[in-house]
Amino acid sequence: MAVQQEHVGHEVRRHEAWDDGVRQAQGRAEVPFARAARELGLGSREFELAVQLGEVRTAGPGPGGGQRVSRAEIERHRSATGFPEALRSRLWTVGTAEGAELLGIGAARFTRLARAGCFTPVKFYVNRYRVVVWHYLASELVDFAEASPDLLSGRIPAPLREALEEQPDRRPRGWRARRVAQLTAAAAGPWERAAAVAAVLDATDVASAAADARERACLEALRPVLARARPGARAAGEVTARLVLAADPDERDHYRHRLAAALAEARAGGPPPVPPEAGHATDRGADGPVRRAALAPPDGPGAGAGAGEPAGAPARRKGLWSWLRGRA
Numbered sequence: 001m002a003v004q005q006e007h008v009g010h011e012v013r014r015h016e017a018w019d020d021g022v023r024q025a026q027g028r029a030e031v032p033f034a035r036a037a038r039e040l041g042l043g044s045r046e047f048e049l050a051v052q053l054g055e056v057r058t059a060g061p062g063p064g065g066g067q068r069v070s071r072a073e074i075e076r077h078r079s080a081t082g083f084p085e086a087l088r089s090r091l092w093t094v095g096t097a098e099g100a101e102l103l104g105i106g107a108a109r110f111t112r113l114a115r116a117g118c119f120t121p122v123k124f125y126v127n128r129y130r131v132v133v134w135h136y137l138a139s140e141l142v143d144f145a146e147a148s149p150d151l152l153s154g155r156i157p158a159p160l161r162e163a164l165e166e167q168p169d170r171r172p173r174g175w176r177a178r179r180v181a182q183l184t185a186a187a188a189g190p191w192e193r194a195a196a197v198a199a200v201l202d203a204t205d206v207a208s209a210a211a212d213a214r215e216r217a218c219l220e221a222l223r224p225v226l227a228r229a230r231p232g233a234r235a236a237g238e239v240t241a242r243l244v245l246a247a248d249p250d251e252r253d254h255y256r257h258r259l260a261a262a263l264a265e266a267r268a269g270g271p272p273p274v275p276p277e278a279g280h281a282t283d284r285g286a287d288g289p290v291r292r293a294a295l296a297p298p299d300g301p302g303a304g305a306g307a308g309e310p311a312g313a314p315a316r317r318k319g320l321w322s323w324l325r326g327r328a
Contacts, residue, residue: 117170195222218272
């Protein structure tokens with residue numbers, strides 16, 4: 001009998017300790033990404049995009065590594081008017097066909113406006129035919145329609161036609177500018193900011209701004225990733241590797257000057273930190289040296305708004321479509 005009572009007492013204490021652990025975990029000020037995504041009602045890729053766009057602010061790495069989100073940040077969104085649909089609407093992305101339908105124009109006109117830089121892509125993937133497929137934030141398309149309704153019908157204005165003749169496709173350049181802005185805003189310090197600028201320059205351009213070998217090694221080690229190719233897709237990796245680098249001479253000059261300024265700021269704060277272990281900045285596999293992305297765009301056609309979403313997402317997307325289309 002005494003043994004049985006001791007066993008029962010042990011089980012009670014074990015369950016009480018487990019309950020205490022649960023309560024402590026629930027009361028933590030920060031939670032991992034996966035849990036934050038669930039509590040915000042977002043799929044994995046939606047959540048990645050939310051962090052990339054600054055919609056969800058991170059709190060830095062936790063004790064075991066990995067980025068975390070503060071409980072206050074989660075509650076800020078959950079208490080906002082229209083949660084979760086308002087948040088999801090700001091993260092909804094569309095391709096050319098959906099974007100054209102949203103704006104009530106043809107796909108050809110939509111593509112011309114996009115190529116002219118009227119709106120900037122937020123992500124892309126390379127399909128099996130090595131064609132770059134761009135995606136745009138639906139909310140930004142609606143904002144564009146509200147601000148420039150005259151561009152949705154009639155003849156394309158002469159300045160836009162001239163811009164297209166001068167540079168047939170501004171989407172890659174706009175996307176690079178957007179990613180560099182995101183990465184510099186999220187950088188932990190001046191050397192990380194310099195590395196974010198260097199991410200769109202090749203080795204020759206980086207060397208022109210950073211003559212010191214230790215600085216170049218630091219920039220390479222801290223270099224963030226702008227995009228990711230599908231695993232095993234060598235052709236897609238080659239296209240992606242070219243697309244992330246500044247192409248035109250004036251764009252390269254722009255980022256070289258920015259890198260020089262960023263390095264001057266970083267040097268003022270002290271020498272470059274000791275580079276992390278080799279392999280931090282790049283993945284060198286079958287696809288060659290493709291920069292690793294902490295927050296990478298989808299890998300294919302199935303990785304759009306619905307990929308990684310919780311059950312019931314299609315119905316919610318239909319409601320978002322009606323709401324956004326009503327704004328337009």
